[in-house]
Amino acid sequence: MRHVSIKDIARAAKVSHPTVSRALRHSPLVRSETAKEIRKIAETMGYRPSAIGRSLATRKTNMIGVVVTTIADPFIADVVRGIEDTANEFGYSVFLANSNANPDREIQVVHSFHERRVDGILVAASRVGALYVPLLSRLRVPIVLINNQHPDEPDEFVRSVMIDNIKASSAVMSHLIGLGHRRIAYIGDKSGFQSDTERFAGYRRSLELASYAFSPELVVHGDGKAEGGLQAMEKLLQIADPPTAVFCYNDMSALGALRTLCAQGIRVPADISLIGFDDLAIASYTSPLLTTVRQPKQQMGRIAMQMLLDTFSGVESKSSIKVEGELILRESTAPPSWCDGNAN
Template sequence: MLTPKQLGRLPGTGRGLRNASIKDIARLAGVSHSTVSRALRGGVLVRDETASRIRKIAEEVGYRPSAAARSLVSGHSDTIGVVVTNVADPFVAGVVRGIEDRAEEHRYAVFLANSNADPDREVRVVRAFEERRVDGIIVTSSRVGALYVPVMERMRVPIVLLNNQHPGHFAHSVMIDNPKASLEVTRHLTQLGHRRIGYIGDRSGHQSDTERLAGYRQALEEAGIPFDPALTIQGDGRPEGGGIAMTRLLQGNRLPTAVFCYNDMTALGAMRQIRLHGLRVPHDISVAGFDDLFLDEYLDPPLTTVRQPMREMGRIAMQTLLNIFTGESNSHNVRVEGRLIVRGSTAAPKE
């Protein structure tokens, strides 16, 4: 009993089939394999009758060209690899849609791989893509962005980072304008009259988190509110971390009247804790997030947030890759604007 690894050729579904090659078809059609190749590709330089006979046979035997063989000679795979931190995050779903939009237009296949926010895994996954000779790689919300700087130096396959989490500059990146967007959300809260506003962040050290905190602080400053470190607590970018952080805020001696969360997933956990403590959103505490996940409007109350143009960001990332391919771009750092979406989770503070 051998695995494909040991056996070499798969026996099909127990039927002992192997993949038909152009040689098999050539034999069946009584022509050379070169002719089969031509007929199956462009169809140029082959007599119509011959070509259609070949195509018919190929169809009959269920011929599938080997991308491996093809890419070996062509030097490209017409494939883009996308590394996502977590398929479960609705944010990546939006981004992936955008990547696919553009990729499909240009006939690239898009494959995803999960890093599960594990830096080691992220590196392994990027390597797996490289070995399969994808033409380009897009890494979303990388946890090890900085690592790419030296790697890029001799990287054969172009990499575009999307909302990378580590400080540093990259040849190619697409990022949301975090400071500005955070400034706007927080300003929205100060304008509602809030003076004690909490911030629940991501794990520290990540660029997005640092930038969102900066925007938050700037809004406070604008409003003449002194920064209170006790109101800034780390989360982990997920509901669990948001919940734990919120609990700590609720145990403080003076409650915030509003909380700005690093992202919507964090806000999800925070809102739940607020409810579990017998308080109401936004009556007792206003909550705002970041991302505009599809589920925001299905929450009760619906979540105020910053819309990241996820699909657009995915499109831009893919377009950047396409530009690199054509040589039109050697370095490209794009900042996109977020947009404040006010929903029911934020309101003026009580009295």
Template sequence: MVVSIKEIARRAGVSHSTVSRALHQSPLVRPDTAVRIRTLAEEMGYVPSAIGRGLATRSTHTLGLVVTTIADPFVSEVVRGAEELAMDHGYSVFLCQSGAQPQRELAAVRALHENRVVGVIVTSSRVGDLYGPLLAQMKVPIVLINNERSDPGIWFVSIDDRHGGMLATEHLLRIGRRRIGFIAGWPEATSSIGRLRGCVEALDRHALRASPYWTASANGRMDGGYAAAADMLSCRPLPDGLFCYNDLTAIGALKALREHGLRVPDDIAVVGFDDIAMAAFTCPPLTTVAQPRLDMGRLAVCMLLDLIAGRSVESQTLEGSLVIRESTLAAQGGDQ
């Protein structure tokens, strides 16, 4: 049973406000009374509320973290990195899920602000330009992960998505593929836009064009990758290489290709993005562009702590690395 300040006041024979002042070390309470109240509170098993302390001090030792869904393996690794570093510095983390819905994301950020968190991290934001008006009302720093923005008062930790898109596409071209398809993520996601841009630039370097018939949008999940790949397979000629927005999308695409009797990588080579743990265990194991997910979470917390302390910070763009597995290792011997 949770012990309240009112119960302590009743046992001590003093007012609610006197107990509150004593627990907050107020000089307005006589020392002997304060000691008696604090001793009684300890005996009764009273646990102070972080939110209650925040109401008194107008802040908490808590960071807010808004994610699309904790079920996403990319997100879960980012959360682990952020939470570990936050706890090492004495901060707790308040986690909210937006379901990749912009209005839910905004509502979560507002709720965290109302609960007086001292900083907010948002992964894979879907809000875009709606952040401007919200920032004008907020007095806490925001760091975005995987969403590059130039707004004043917003910082980000991101992968170089354009470079990652080029890495994936150049690899497909080096193993002899020329009809490259791309399954994108959410249309408003800057990460998806950057990866497509890198793919198109790599094709341009080889005097190749990205066909609209081999470009589809999905939702960043396995079901979206499955549906997008199945639709793409109705076109002729088929692509012989497929770059997917993330690994979950690629895993869904692999299932669709298999059900349509296509062999990976012999008929279509497939590349994902993220290098989640599952990527090494798909059939065949998935070639992918690895993101330093734990480091991204840790770096976002480092930036928040610096901002909270009044130190200047700069947004960070990291580079991914290509991890080659059997989904692109064809008879040609792969990318050496």
């Protein structure tokens, strides 16, 4: 026999297995001396309850599934950490699955979670398109999307947490414009994803508000990773009239851009200002330190998990939460070189 079951204990204690079940769960229905005796025997026999058996009986697994594009992304890793901490605190275990940014794989993973009867699903930075939410909804499992990359319609089962991109993006632009920059470039992600779209929207709106011209050649798309930022910056430097400041979609892109600038001997921020988004740990260790927008990554994970827990316990909660970013001023931004310290 592989594992001790309550039936084994029942035999040893000369009682029935329901009595054991109740004793172990401290039910008041069982005489306290009997219960104590049973628990002692269980302890001696090295009993560990089977979550499988329990799940089958209670129709509750205390498991949640987390889908990420890739856990190797430091942004996502932080979010997952927040999720896992909260989940663990409340007795939930976390399934982790990488979709590798492959929509088919992502859907397959969700089905696998469904078959395991997880109590809820969290999805970080989904890359799946418009039909996704209805598909998820059909599973009738509570779901929270974190920084979902496609606009989602409200839904009974699908909730969401995301950062207020437009607001944060506007803060970035205010900072740069306030320093005196007029030619500000934008290095984005691959086209079509929501956080890119929204941050770009904030960029454009800020230019308009300041009555500055929008120059399409100042907008370059990377891939959200360092390599893309590196190449995007190379392109920007080839323009006849290059920008004096660059707003990067995220810190990884900024890191790549910084690399290009450094390799070409261009000083940051003396020659060009650079600003990122996310506030990854690395942003505090680059040279110069990177000015960026802090996303409360762990907290977003905690909030998402908390939304699930609320759903489980029937607490009514908002179907969509927007968190605020915070502009972190460090060393990578300064007034443009032609500007002697005071803007315009």
